[in-house]
Amino acid sequence: MHVPDGFIDAPTSAATGVLAATAVAVSLRGARRELDERTAPLAGLVAAFIFAVQMLNFPVAAGTSGHLLGGALAAILVGPYTGVLCVSVVLLMQGILFADGGLTALGVNITDMAIVTTVVGYAAFRVLVRVLPRGRRSITAASFVAALLSVPAASVAFTFLYAVGGTTDVSIGKVATAMIGVHVLIGIGEAAITALTVGAVIAVRPDLVHGARGLEQRLKLRVNGALVDVPAPDGPRTASDGARTALVAARTSRRALWITGLATSLLLAGFVSFYASSNPDGLEKVARDQGIDRTTEEHASADSPLADYGVKDVENARLSGGLAGVIGVGVTVVAGSAVFWTARRRRTPGAPPTAPASPTSTSAV
Structure with missing residues (x-):
């Protein structure tokens, strides 16, 4: 749903640009409360x-x-404010490097794909989590419905x-009917x-999923045959040997999750993307x-060496697309991490990350 240049007139594009910039600024402040050394x-x-x-x-x-689109997914995993920033970083990289989504339409795309999907998806998720029975399956079911609603929104x-x-x-009636129908x-x-x-x-x-905070008991890890509470980040100064071991194990688990996630992203972008639908x-x-595309304008980054998700002068389509995907993942993870680490460092010292209140609870074991 990347809107190109020319679909929306200049005044509306400018207004959405102001809205998007405001939302990003608000999200940067909100992300300071959501992020910590584990989630950044x-x-x-x-x-x-x-x-x-x-x-x-x-x-x-x-x-x-x-x-x-990813707004609901990002909000559930890392929080709604951080979710807006996640999708905004992706849209910025796509627009500048890959000529995907117009640069004058960047405000439109952030409003549509980052703000709307995140707000609608996370709001639906929170409502469902409160009314569904306790358990991890409820989190997964709520995620499904929230994401489903975010796209037609x-x-x-x-x-x-x-x-x-x-x-x-x-x-507009024809546009609405066609857009909503296909996006359902x-x-x-x-x-x-x-x-x-x-x-x-x-x-x-489960302790790393923002949408599940407050829904699980304290994370436990099995150490030498016994279940041990994972201490807080400052735990090594006061924790027992078993708790220290559990903390080290938790950090190792986070690192393994990050490496696995990055490897999966590289595999999807670098290899699986070649088999994606060309429709x-x-x-x-x-x-x-509907004839809307009659006014499409040439992208300002049309001459980018990565335009259209291919590497310029690389003749092999599979290799060209794969390299572009790998570069895109690398650039996005670096840019995103820089934004989120900066936001975390600017958080008020000693202020804990936010945790949505909920009356439910699931085990994290």
Whole structure:
């Protein structure tokens, strides 16, 4: 759903740019409360993972494909404020390096794909977590529904923006019907990817999932046959030998999760992406069918050596796309990690990360 230059007029693009900049500034402040030394590295990884999975267009219907938007996934894993930043970093990298999503439309894309999906997805998730029975399965189920709702919500937001500042004389009713219809189908794919990812992380380290905070007992690790509470980050100064061992094991587990996640992202972007659907995504198909794309402008980064997710002068399509994907993952994880570590360092000393209140509880063992 990357909106190119020319779809939305200048005043509307400028207004969404101001909205996006404000949301990013607010999110930077909010992320300071959400991030700590455990979750800051995970946030950079989440951005890289979203970049990688967005390269995997999947078929939905009638020559149309879809791809992950990622707002709900990021919000559930690392928090809503950090989630907005994750998707914004991805969109910025895609626009500048890969000519995907117009630069003048960056505010539109951040509003649509980062803000709307994160707010709608996380709000739905929190409501569902409060009403569903206790347990990890409820977290996974809530993730599925939240992601499913976030995608058509983004299509509604685009339709609204096009009604306000569209550059072609196209029936808004037809645009709305086509956009919402196809993005409900795309939402099913988004929901499946989100639920699988959240479920996988919860199975390994539930304490690192922002949406599960307050839902689990204190993390325990088995040390020498006994279950030991993992101490707080300052635990080694006062903890027992068993607790210190558990803390070291927890850090090793986080490192293993990060390495596994990065390797998975590189594999998806560098190899699996070659087999992604080549059909136009939902917005591209609707724009082509409805004539919206008549006003598309050439991208300012069209001459980028990585434009269209290929490396310039590399003739082999598989190698070119794979290299572009690997470069994109690398750049995104570095840029994202820099943003999140900066936000964490600026957090008020001694202020704990936020944990959403919830009356439910699940075991983290």
